[in-house]
Amino acid sequence: MRRFQSESIMKDERLVSEIAELLPEMESQLSGLPNGHARHDVSLLAETRDPITAERAVREALSRESRVEAIVQRLGRPTLLVRNDTFELPQAKIWRSRLYPAKSRLDAAIRSVGRLEVTGLSVPYAGTAWMIAPGIAVTNRHVVAELVRPRGGEFVFRASPIGQPLTARLDFKEEYAGVRPFEVRVKRVLYVADQGADAPDLAFIELEAPKGRLLPPPVPLYEGEPQPGQVVAVIGYPAEDPRNSLLDQTRLFGGIYDVKRLAPGEVMGKVDRKVFTHDCTTLGGSSGSVVIDVETGGALGLHFAGEYLDANYAVTVAELRRHLQKLDGTAKRAVRPQSVSLAQTLKPEPEARVSAASLQDRPGFDETFLGTAANLKTPLPELSAALAEVAAVVDADAPGSARHLLKYQHFSIAMHTERKFAIFTASNIDGSLSRMLKRGQDRWSFDPRLDASLQVGNALYAGNDLDRGHLVRRLDPAWGSLEDAKRAEKDTFFFTNATPQHIEFNQHLWLELEDYLLGHADTLDFRACVYTGPVFSEEDPEYRGVQLPRAFWKVAVMVHAETGKLTATAYTVSQADLITDIEFVFGQFKTYQVPIARIEELTGLRFGKLKNADPLAREETVPGAMPLHELRRLEDIRLA
Incomplete structure (x- = not known):
């Protein structure tokens, strides 16, 4: 079956590079292990720094020894622990970017996979099973073969060694360090496919x-x-397998077995209409696992076997459907499996159409919104030379940053031609004249004044967990006359004002910042100027040809009612490690108040005199360090 062996991992330059970066950690983890091929691959990698050469050499050495199941790719195919119905993060950034947009679908599948446990046998469990129809789960024939025997057209549980009937249950938990089971009794075995070489x-x-x-x-x-x-x-319950090398199991499983895991990989090929191969990492105990298509969250097949360093095997979903139809009686009436279509899942919403002529009268951001005096003006942030080269030019005759501005009602945006998202937005907010407009059906549009190829449309957001997040909030510019307010609110639905945000993005504090600042007792006339945008990093994960920003910034400027002077505060929202390494962690977004100088470092923008109005700029700090304050509640904001 080696014709199905995939070397796509070794063709993935980004993944190969990441494997090489992990070598020092791998070597330290393996200190103290016995010599021999258990450490051979790491020593080869350390010597050559060439994962391709090392992997092929070890494959050749091990293939001459034993053939067991079911680790197919020894590098680059992680196996991730499941806790609280979600999976841990893989180390490789490329796997994070592949799994991140499908997180909710993968989590939904995780909740429907259980460990098939048997009372009356010495083994703790027989394998894995997953829900395929209402009240019905599917597993492998070889998993239930030792539990039941046919009798009178039905299947009855065998007797245990002491003569008691075996009983079985499906536990949908059994997670690492989890203590609360979700056990469901197996009422009966409905159907077992026939034995034979061609039988699934x-x-x-x-x-x-x-x-x-x-x-x-x-x-x-x-x-x-x-x-x-x-x-x-693959989602299932891999068990310790003495037939595999100590190195492989130590590196991939860390000594933790018999608990729920998610293991990503790729389809290798089709054997026939009944069976296909894949290279996800599995072990004994994974029998009966579901093979999930990551893009749609649909079950692509039923894992049943594997050959070490060769291929894993799964029954095709078409064959599963065919055998479901063989069920009769009450069970057949209950079998109404749901289906997901890739084409339907990935079909983007149609974009609304807007003419360039309809946008000609937009005033855009007003630098004198807080006052006409020189000390109260709020200029647009200046672009660094590097940013100016990649900023979209809208008006070549305009000076400075203004030549890059797309003007809307009460706000303006400058666009990045390579990242295809806003470099910054600048908006004027008048809380005293705001209009609470009811939200209708969201219809996003390309801005016709900028080529559509420089904007990211609905195709990015189709069939995944990514939301089109507003940079300028929908109601922030919706003030003044009813006509102006409606025009401003509609203008926030251009793709130039959208950035992808995961549905688990913790937006509570972030969304309430402007409201809190406007309503603060020291804010003059309930007016503010707000600048915001994404943090662009070379490390941002790529998805569908687009790099997804993992952090955002905001600068809010107001006039202090007592002093009559500007006060400017800056914020970032990101994962806990933004300030140091901008590391990507699901659901661990935190909001910080930071000096405006930190925003300049992160973005390449220059805020000029606004830095002098920043209360954090006056704080004493360790030389070379900048103050930052995590915001757990809005009252933690420092305005003076």
Whole structure:
């Protein structure tokens, strides 16, 4: 079967580079392990710094020894622990960018996968099973073969060694360090596929719904055929397997077995209409795992076997459907599997159409909004030379940053031609004249004054967990006359004002910042000027050809009611490690108040005199360090 062996991992330059970067850590983790091939691959990598050469050499050495299941790629195919119905982050940035936009779908599948446990046998569990239809789970024939025997057209549980009938249950938890099970009794085995070389390794079991609790929903079935290179993930319960090398299991599993894991990989190829191969990392205990298409969250197949350093095997979803139809009676009436289509899932919403002529009268951001006196003006941030080279030119005759401005009602935007998102937005907010407009159906548009190829449209946001996040909030510029307010609110729905944000983005403090500052007792006339934008980094993960910003910044400027002077405060929202390494962690976004000088460092923008109005700029700090304050509540903001 080696014709199905995939070397796509070694063709992925980014992943190969990341593997090489992890070598020092891998070497330290393996100190103290026995010599031999258990450490051979790391020594080769350390000597050559060439993952391709080292991997092929170790493959050749090990293939001459034993063939067991089911680690296919020894490097670059992680296995991720599941805790609280979600998976841990992989180290490799490329896997983070592949799994991140599909997180909610993968988490939904995780909740519908359980460990098949048996009372009356010495083994703790027999394998994995997952919900395929209401009240019905699917697993492998070889998983249930030792538990039941046919009798009179049905399957009955065998007797234990002491003569008691075996019983089985499905536990949908069994997570690492988890203490709360979710056990559901197996009512009966409904169907076991026939034995034979051409028969698929599958079986259906019926579950008894627990009192006062609903069963997990079925995993929707993928519509379509598996394709080589298709990104997938296996969810199951790998067990320690003495047939695998100590190195492989130590590196990939860290000595933790028998708990729920998610292992990403790729489809390698099709054997026939019933079976395909994949290279996700599995071990004994993974039998019966679901193979999930990452893009749609649909079940692509049922994992059942593997050959070490060769391929893992799965029953195709088409074959699963065909055998589901063989169920009869009550079970057949309950079988209504859901389906997900890749084409339908990825079909983007149509964009609204707007003419350039309709935007000609937009005034844009007003630098004298807080006062006409020189000390009260709020100039636009200046672009560094590097930013000026990549900023879209809108009006070549305008001076400075103004030549890059797209003007809207009460706000302006400068666009990055390479990243295709805003470099910055600048908006005027009048809280005393604001209009609370009811939100209608969101219809986003390309700005016709800028080529559509320089903007990111709905295609990025189709079929995933990414929201089109407003940079200028929908109601911030919606003030003044009703006509002006409606025009301003509509203007916030241009793609120039959108950046991708994950649905788990913690926006509570971030969204309330402007409201809090405007309503503060020391804010004169409830007016503010707000600048905001994404933080661009070379380390931002790429998805569908677009690098996704992982952090955002904001600068808010007001006039202090007592002093009559400007006060300017700056904020970032990101993961906990933004200030040091801008590391990417699901659901761990934090909001900080930082000096405006820190925003300049992160963005390449220059805020000029506004830095003098920043209360943090006056704080004593360690030389070379900048003050930063995590905001757990709005009252933590320092305005003076």
